[in-house]
Amino acid sequence: MREHDPIVSHGRGGQGNIGADSTEYVDAAIVREGVYGDQGDGAYSAGRGGAGNIGSPHVRPTSKVPHDAEVIPEVAIRQSMDGDYHTGRGGQGNVHLDEEHRKEKEKKHQHRHDQYEGLADKLKYKIFGGRK
Structure with a gap:
């Protein structure tokens, strides 16, 4: 492995799960549009679990369509x-x-x-x- 080769981690941890990553990455400019933190769809999860990671279930959606959307350019999509x-x-x-x-x-x-x-x-x- 050369000094400047990117590395990638596989698994949950440990030195044995780190190795060279030969994948060529491109900046596909995937962006999220809309007001930060306002999905417009009511309660949401903000973590791996636990009641502290769920927004209030009493908050109703403000619209049927989410306020934000991920914009994925065609260059970022491949089979x-x-x-x-x-x-x-x-x-x-x-x-x-x-x-x-x-x-x-x-x-x-x-x-x-x-x-x-x-x-x-x-x-x-x-x-x-x-x-x-």
């Missing part, structure tokens, strides 16, 4: 090259499948659903035979 990837701390909701794997999983789920025969289905077959 993922990673295929399947996982984000967050765990859980199925943090798994992101590429298009091919997502369709394959949906097809398997549909096939399993088509093969499933519940008690009601068995009774209908017994009463009505093969007719539908």
